[in-house]
Amino acid sequence: MSLLSATNLSYHYPQNGRGIPPTNLTVAPGEALLISGPSGCGKSTLARCLTGFIPHLYHGEMRGAVMLDGLVTAVTPLWQLSEKAGLLFQNPAAQMLTETVEDEILFGLENLGLARAAMQRRLEETLQQFGLDSLRQRDPHTLSGGEQQRLALAAVMARRPPLLVLDEPFSMLDTAAAAALVADLQALVAGGTAVIIAEHRAEYVHSLPGLRHMALGNGHIASAMPDAWPFAATDPLELVVEGLRVERNGRTILHDLSFTASGGQIIALVGRNGVGKTTLLRALTGLQTFNGRIHVNNNTPDFGLVFQNPDLQLFNASVRAEILYRLPQPDLAYYRTLLAALGLTAYEETPPLLLSEGEKNRLALAVILMRRPRHGILLDEPSLGQDAAHKAMLLRLMRRIAQTGQLLLMATHDLALAAQADRLLLLGPDGFVADGPPAAVLADPIPWQRIGLRVPNWIHASSPGVEEVPRAAQAATAPGY
Amino acid sequence: MLKAARQTRHIRAQLVTDSPLRQADPRVCLALSLLASLAIMLPMSRLLLFVAFYAVLLGWGKLLPMALRQLWRLKWALLFLFILDWLVVSLELALLVTLRMTLLAGAFAFLVNTTTPGELRLVLQWLRVPHRYAFALSLAFQSIHLLEGEWRAIQEAQQARGAWQPRQWQGWRALPGQLRELLALTVPAIVLTTRRAWALTEAAHARGFDAPHRRPYHRLHMSRSDWLLLITVTLVTAVIAIPFP
Numbered sequence: 001m002s003l004l005s006a007t008n009l010s011y012h013y014p015q016n017g018r019g020i021p022p023t024n025l026t027v028a029p030g031e032a033l034l035i036s037g038p039s040g041c042g043k044s045t046l047a048r049c050l051t052g053f054i055p056h057l058y059h060g061e062m063r064g065a066v067m068l069d070g071l072v073t074a075v076t077p078l079w080q081l082s083e084k085a086g087l088l089f090q091n092p093a094a095q096m097l098t099e100t101v102e103d104e105i106l107f108g109l110e111n112l113g114l115a116r117a118a119m120q121r122r123l124e125e126t127l128q129q130f131g132l133d134s135l136r137q138r139d140p141h142t143l144s145g146g147e148q149q150r151l152a153l154a155a156v157m158a159r160r161p162p163l164l165v166l167d168e169p170f171s172m173l174d175t176a177a178a179a180a181l182v183a184d185l186q187a188l189v190a191g192g193t194a195v196i197i198a199e200h201r202a203e204y205v206h207s208l209p210g211l212r213h214m215a216l217g218n219g220h221i222a223s224a225m226p227d228a229w230p231f232a233a234t235d236p237l238e239l240v241v242e243g244l245r246v247e248r249n250g251r252t253i254l255h256d257l258s259f260t261a262s263g264g265q266i267i268a269l270v271g272r273n274g275v276g277k278t279t280l281l282r283a284l285t286g287l288q289t290f291n292g293r294i295h296v297n298n299n300t301p302d303f304g305l306v307f308q309n310p311d312l313q314l315f316n317a318s319v320r321a322e323i324l325y326r327l328p329q330p331d332l333a334y335y336r337t338l339l340a341a342l343g344l345t346a347y348e349e350t351p352p353l354l355l356s357e358g359e360k361n362r363l364a365l366a367v368i369l370m371r372r373p374r375h376g377i378l379l380d381e382p383s384l385g386q387d388a389a390h391k392a393m394l395l396r397l398m399r400r401i402a403q404t405g406q407l408l409l410m411a412t413h414d415l416a417l418a419a420q421a422d423r424l425l426l427l428g429p430d431g432f433v434a435d436g437p438p439a440a441v442l443a444d445p446i447p448w449q450r451i452g453l454r455v456p457n458w459i460h461a462s463s464p465g466v467e468e469v470p471r472a473a474q475a476a477t478a479p480g481y
Numbered sequence: 482m483l484k485a486a487r488q489t490r491h492i493r494a495q496l497v498t499d500s501p502l503r504q505a506d507p508r509v510c511l512a513l514s515l516l517a518s519l520a521i522m523l524p525m526s527r528l529l530l531f532v533a534f535y536a537v538l539l540g541w542g543k544l545l546p547m548a549l550r551q552l553w554r555l556k557w558a559l560l561f562l563f564i565l566d567w568l569v570v571s572l573e574l575a576l577l578v579t580l581r582m583t584l585l586a587g588a589f590a591f592l593v594n595t596t597t598p599g600e601l602r603l604v605l606q607w608l609r610v611p612h613r614y615a616f617a618l619s620l621a622f623q624s625i626h627l628l629e630g631e632w633r634a635i636q637e638a639q640q641a642r643g644a645w646q647p648r649q650w651q652g653w654r655a656l657p658g659q660l661r662e663l664l665a666l667t668v669p670a671i672v673l674t675t676r677r678a679w680a681l682t683e684a685a686h687a688r689g690f691d692a693p694h695r696r697p698y699h700r701l702h703m704s705r706s707d708w709l710l711l712i713t714v715t716l717v718t719a720v721i722a723i724p725f726p
């Protein structure tokens with residue numbers, strides 16, 4: 001007897017026609033299923049179809065049928081479906097509805113219509129089960145990303161649905177928080193809950209017992225990377241940071257940080273959430289006031305900063321207008337090279353807001369590259385929510401730019417990407433705890449333990465080259481799909 | 482139950498945690514804010530008296546410094562209103578309008594700094610506002626403090642790409658360019674706000690929002706000191722407002 005079944009299920013969004021092709025699947029109680037595939041292939045859409053969010057909250061063309069614990073999702077109210085299937089989203093901070101951890105869990109229990117004593121009992125059990133007891137009066141917005149994701153999971157699971165669906169749950173977590181989430185999922189599966197994980201970072205969930213795979217899409221980016229970047233090599237440059245100290249709201253974010261970096265390199269900056277990685281990037285671009293000195297060859301640095309969230313920057317009516325905005329005499333040959341390199345040629349006249357997340361990230365990168373900063377590019381979490389194809393393209397692009405003598409510095413949680421850099425800086429609350437070639441830094445567990453992170457085993461198992469990162473989409477697919 | 486939670490919870494920075502008014506039932510806080518909002522209808526002499534009384538109340542509640550900070554932020558808007566009314570109508574009207582706006586801002590600051598969105602939701606439900614609307618309103622209230630951070634992030638992101646620069650007024654000729662820059666800020670702000678609202682909607686539905694059998698966990702409770710505070714403030718307001726022969 002299956003808990004969930006989808007028959008000839010397909011869906012297309014009305015805005016851009018994207019969606020999922022006809023799909024069949026079944027999930028039994030206590031089973032774990034991984035739905036993998038590249039960004040934009042429809043994993044999130046499928047997760048919403050399986051839990052009834054489509055068609056109840058989204059308009060569009062849905063065909064086929066989904067049966068959830070004997071209920072036809074298309075005709076059953078969403079509140080009733082939510083008692084059968086919990087859905088956990090990508091961004092934990094965006095799921096926080098109340099002002100305390102307790103209230104966050106109680107929100108779902110109130111909607112079950114339980115008696116007050118039963119709610120109290122479930123609340124205490126859930127706080128214990130997910131190790132949130134010491135945080136019960138905290139404001140969820142003040143928790144770390146990992147704690148927020150755990151709270152979101154607890155709030156959904158307090159309702160005890162027989163099925164849990166997770167939409168890219170690891171994309172915003174550091175390795176320690178991701179490992180903790182995997183442990184929670186293992187416990188849930190062992191307890192008989194069926195779990196569906198829509199995720200392209202499949203390496204995290206291989207340890208789930210009896211995991212089945214389902215692959216969606218092929219993730220190819222039509223990128224034409226030039227063999228050499230259009231600009232000649234710049235003079236040798238050296239970035240010097242001396243005694244950098246940043247304070248905000250009475251709290252010291254960066255403590256007397258000093259380092260030098262030469263052009264022609266890709267540097268990965270790794271550290272826990274909130275340790276000051278983004279602050280360092282902002283200081284290097286002059287957006288953050290600081291004490292200390294930052295210069296490049298004794299001049300003011302001129303770096304381009306690519307932000308984590310492309311939605312902060314995009315506002316024009318087309319990709320072309322966005323990239324060429326406020327450039328009086330744009331170099332159109334370079335513009336064409338950028339479009340081709342970033343796989344955006346087909347979208348030149350498309351409004352940026354209609355692009356997929358991966359395409360928007362590439363567009364935000366193009367916007368900064370078109371301005372041709374003299375010293376290099378800084379990237380804040382460039383692979384966040386991105387698939388292997390995007391990362392491979394990004395790495396190729398960074399290599400081309402580094403060959404011109406510019407400096408590339410990326411703040412990232414993604415150790416697979418960091419492993420491909422020329423140098424890895426590991427940042428802790430009191431400064432750098434490790435600095436060197438990525439292979440050497442990743443091989444030494446002690447500095448990682450000092451700052452509460454760990455290097456997962458699959459990093460050591462994979463050979464250099466992001467393209468070689470294991471991709472679940474290419475892994476064996478279980479019979480029946 | 483609610484009382485205990487109000488005393489122990491880790492409060493967001495904007496709440497004045499050591500205020501005796503923060504310990505009051507949220508219905509009292511809302512009533513005192515509404516009272517001040519109604520008092521703006523008073524004529525000048527009585528309005529002055531009420532503003533003085535409200536300042537004493539805020540001072541007792543340790544809320545005066547915060548209210549003054551809020552007013553300082555509004556200084557240019559208040560000054561603009563004052564000058565406009567003075568030039569177009571009269572000095573008396575300018576004073577009256579400015580005083581009314583000051584009182585309204587103070588009343589709003591009072592509510593924001595003593596009441597959490599969740600408490601506001603409980604009060605609205607007590608007032609028989611349907612849960613979905615009470616919830617939506619409290620979420621909007623909760624999101625106020627996020628807007629400032631997002632707006633700053635957008636400014637930085639646009640500054641980084643050269644689409645916006647922090648600058649002073651540069652005259653009418655520069656106005657079209659400055660309006661275009663404003664577009665670079667407002668479009669992303671609208672997109673981010675819409676996305677956040679949608680994400681919250683989905684998160685709420687994932688936990689059974691709109692279930693017809695919903696039962697609230699928290700209950701409101703008026704203590705003796707709450708009643709005393711409410712009655713005292715109402716009586717003093719009545720004395721100020723009602724013209725006795």
